[in-house]
Amino acid sequence: MAKESVRLGTVQETLLIPLYGRALDAKARRPILRDDRARAMVESIDYDFAKFRGPSLGGSVLRSAIFDGWVARFLAEHPDGTVIELGAGLSTRSHRLDNGRARWFDLDLPDTVQLRRRFFTDSERTTALAASVLDTDWFEQVARTGGPYFFVSEAVLLYFREEQVRSVVRALAGRFPGACLSFDTGGGAMMRNQDRNPVFKAVDARMTWTCDDPKSLEDWGLRLRESRTFATPQPDVGRTWPRRHRYGMPLLARLVPPAVNSYRMNLFSLEKAE
Incomplete structure (x- = not known):
């Protein structure tokens, strides 16, 4: 069987x-996410x-587990809620965590959505949106679900300039006040070592936006609710990790703090900026 070809932009x-x-x-032997769908996609893509x-390969799994923990908690509290993945790529989160009731939107640029549609089909509750995170035209389609809303952006905003990230946050806060927004930030230590x-x-x-303190983003129309590192996942999430991560990451954070603490996964509430 012929494999799927890939033509994607640089980022x-x-x-x-x-x-x-x-x-x-x-x-x-002991998977964290048990993402068999990702395994099948890799085996079918010509790359x-x-x-x-x-x-970073293992780190991406730990990161997804942390974001999954927040989304799962949101759906436990709001089983009919709406989850919007900003820069979805080939994420399988809507399949890993779907509860049979939630509404899902997977947003990404047209070339990525074209690739995504080779593996995922829209349904009554799951929709792929071909648009930029910087656009706002898609807001109304999402808003029609009535919420509540959870926006998750994993390994995406880091590639934007700071002013672009600020624009995205303020636009979301203006249209979806009270919604949850989760995304990762990278401090200077991480950014300076990309080429290594x-x-x-x-x-x-290459990643562009540097943020050493997620708390500083509250001026943009955000309220920081949680900030996690690989050494400090949610307790219920950390308990699912193999011992090498559960105990190894806190040890590494003590021995080489910048290597772990410079990269953070954050959960915010959207609030209109003053």
Whole structure:
């Protein structure tokens, strides 16, 4: 059977890194996400995934688990809620966590959505949106569900300029006040060491936005509710991790703090900026 060819933009190509990470995790003796769908996609895509190496592959799985924990908690509290993935790539979150009642939107650029539609079909409750995170035209389609809303953006905003991220946040806060928004931030230590990261030696894209303190973003129309690192996942999430991560990450954070603490997964509430 012929494999699926891939034609993606420079930044969009990075979506293949977490996809491969989840596929490797699915093959592990004790998988964290058990994402067999990611494994099947990797096996059917014509791409040299083996060029991706290093700890970022496993890190992408831990990151997804942390975001999954917040989305799962939201759906436990709001089973009929709406989850919007900003920069969905080939994320399988809507399949991993679906409760049979929630409404899901997977938003990404047209080339990525075209690839996504080779593997995922829209349904009554799941819709792929071909649009930029910087656009606002898609707001009304999402708003028609009535909410409540949970926006999740994983490994996406880091590639934007700070003023672009601020614009996205303020637009969302203006239209969806009270909604949840989760995204990751990278401090200076992480940004300065990108070229030493083995996965970035395989792609041309580089992260742009540096944020050392997620609390500082509250001026944008946000309220910080939680900020996690690989060493401090939600307790219920951490209990599902193998011992090497459960105990190894806190140890690494003590030995080399910037290596772990510079990268954070954050949960915010959207509030209109003054």
